[in-house]
Each structure stands twice: as structure tokens, then as C-alpha cells.
Amino acid sequence: MKRHALARLAVLFLFTAACLTAQTTPRAAHVFIVSFDGGKPSVIADSTMPVLKKMVAEGACTWDAKTVVPSITLLAHASMVSGVGPAKHKITWNDWMPEKGMIPVPTIFSLVHPHGFTTAMYAGKPKFKHLNLPGSLDEFVLPLPKADAKAVAAAFAARLPLLNPDLCLIHFADPDTVGHKYGWGSPEQKIAFAESDAALKVVMDAIQAAGIADTSVVILTADHGGHEKTHGSDSPEDVNIPWIVWGKGVKKGAVLTGPVSTCDTAATALWLLGQPIPAEFDGKPVFAAFE
Numbered sequence: 001m002k003r004h005a006l007a008r009l010a011v012l013f014l015f016t017a018a019c020l021t022a023q024t025t026p027r028a029a030h031v032f033i034v035s036f037d038g039g040k041p042s043v044i045a046d047s048t049m050p051v052l053k054k055m056v057a058e059g060a061c062t063w064d065a066k067t068v069v070p071s072i073t074l075l076a077h078a079s080m081v082s083g084v085g086p087a088k089h090k091i092t093w094n095d096w097m098p099e100k101g102m103i104p105v106p107t108i109f110s111l112v113h114p115h116g117f118t119t120a121m122y123a124g125k126p127k128f129k130h131l132n133l134p135g136s137l138d139e140f141v142l143p144l145p146k147a148d149a150k151a152v153a154a155a156f157a158a159r160l161p162l163l164n165p166d167l168c169l170i171h172f173a174d175p176d177t178v179g180h181k182y183g184w185g186s187p188e189q190k191i192a193f194a195e196s197d198a199a200l201k202v203v204m205d206a207i208q209a210a211g212i213a214d215t216s217v218v219i220l221t222a223d224h225g226g227h228e229k230t231h232g233s234d235s236p237e238d239v240n241i242p243w244i245v246w247g248k249g250v251k252k253g254a255v256l257t258g259p260v261s262t263c264d265t266a267a268t269a270l271w272l273l274g275q276p277i278p279a280e281f282d283g284k285p286v287f288a289a290f291e
């Protein structure tokens with residue numbers, strides 16, 4: 001009997017251990033997540049984006065990652081920073097609605113901030129305020145009146161040398177805004193992607209200038225794609241997103257063939273920073289992208 005009790009204890013211990021990825025040695029000192037709003041892979045491929053494309057060549061990539069359904073901005077970014085799908089984060093709206101309160105699950109920022117990590121978010125839309133849990137971010141910037149990619153990148157670059165965040169989300173709204181007006185894949189939207197790539201250059205130049213490029217990992221992704229002048233469906237056009245990772249420890253030129261979801265962005269960020277991944281997470285670290 002005693003032996004059985006011990007065995008049961010061991011099983012329980014193993015189960016508990018399996019539920020939670022333990023704290024590990026950090027693989028990167030800084031993780032920067034850059035989200036191109038409405039970043040449909042085929043339109044990115046067709047746009048002039050030399051900075052992003054160089055990072056694809058130097059990093060690991062899949063053009064076939066999946067966002068959540070419905071494929072909508074606030075729901076998808078909530079999953080990107082919480083590691084759980086809409087069924088768990090329960091965000092169903094897509095506007096800044098103060099009466100709705102904050103995201104009701106932890107975010108990667110609220111998880112790491114109490115452990116001494118510096119965190120920041122540079123957003124292109126007011127609805128991102130729903131992701132700013134009290135005490136989770138050292139800095140939340142919505143550079144109004146025109147929070148376009150250029151303004152967001154400038155805000156990031158100005159603050160980086162002073163704040164030096166360990167975990168940071170940077171959001172470029174332009175491709176989505178222009179997509180709703182002129183259509184996904186329109187010449188106007190391709191210009192918006194090119195301008196977002198110029199903003200990415202500002203971000204990457206700032207990271208280089210701060211002397212932290214060698215210890216950083218940058219994830220380039222999107223909240224959803226789009227078709228005609230909209231998105232939100234479960235069709236591949238709306239759901240397929242890029243997932244590109246560049247930087248310290250990344251397998252150079254790797255093509256990721258396994259499934260990657262937007263929830264995996266959150267799990268990968270925690271893993272890179274050596275932080276435990278909550279059992280509730282739907283996402284997993286994208287181990288295949290790293291040496």
C-alpha cells in the first residue's frame with residue numbers, strides 16, 4: 001500500500017510538473033513583438049518590405065500561422081498577449097469600451113512585471129487599453145492624434161534608450177486602416193505595408209543603437225489577414241498570419257512546418273525570458289524556431 005501511495009504521489013507530481021513549464025535559464029534579455037494589423041501573408045509578399053524580408057532570411061518563419069476566430073483585432077491581440085483563445089479571455093468586443101473593464105486573464109506583461117521585468121506597449125488603436133492591466137506595464141503609449149506606424153515607431157525609438165524594456169509589444173495599425181478603406185491587396189494597402197516596413201526599420205535601428213540587438217528576439221506577426229474590405233471569418237484569407245522570429249538563438253533561415261498559433265507568441269515570449277508558462281495557456285513555445 002505504501003508503495004502505491006508513493007507511486008500515486010509521483011504521478012501527481014509529474015502531472016503537476018507537466019502542467020507548468022518551469023522557470024528556465026533565459027534565452028533572451030529582451031523580447032519585442034511587432035504586430036502588423038491586417039498583415040495578410042500574400043499581401044506582405046507582394047509589398048516592398050526590405051526590412052521584414054531581410055529578417056525572414058536571417059530568422060525563422062512560417063507564413064501559415066493561425067490567428068483566432070473570429071479573426072478580429074482586439075480578440076486576436078488579447079490572445080497574442082494572454083496565450084489563451086477567446087473562450088478563455090472572454091473579450092468579444094472590438095472597440096475601446098471602458099465600461100467593459102480590462103482583460104480578465106493575466107497577460108505576459110502582468111505575469112513577468114512582478115518579477116522585475118520592464119514592460120511596454122506602443123499601440124496604434126485605443127482599444128489596446130483593454131490589454132493594459134493595472135501594474136502590468138511600465139509604459140503604455142498611444143501616440144495620438146495619429147497613432148500610425150510612423151508615430152508608434154518614433155515613440156518606441158524615443159523611449160527605448162531610457163526604458164530599455166525586457167518585453168514589449170509594438171503595433172502598426174496602418175495596413176488594416178487602409179485595407180478597410182481600399183481593400184486587402186490594394187495598391188494603397190501595399191503602400192501602407194511599405195510604410196510599416198519603414199517603421200520597422202526605425203524600431204530595428206533603435207534596438208541596434210541601444211546595443212541590445214545581440215541579446216534580443218524580435219517576433220513579427222499579425223492579428224489577422226483580410227479579404228475585400230473586411231476580415232473576421234474563419235477562412236484562410238482572414239485567419240492565416242505570418243510568424244517570423246529573428247534574433248538571439250533563432251535558427252537562421254528555418255522554415256517552420258509545424259502549426260503555429262497567435263497564442264504561441266505569448267508562450268514563446270515567456271519561455272525566451274525564462275519564465276514559467278501557466279497551465280491555462282493554449283499556446284506553446286515555438287521550440288522549432290530556436291537552436
Ligand SMILES: [Zn+2]
Pocket residue numbers: 037038072073074176223224
Ligand atoms: Zn486588426
Ligand SMILES: [Zn+2]
Pocket residue numbers: 038073176177180231
Ligand atoms: Zn480591421
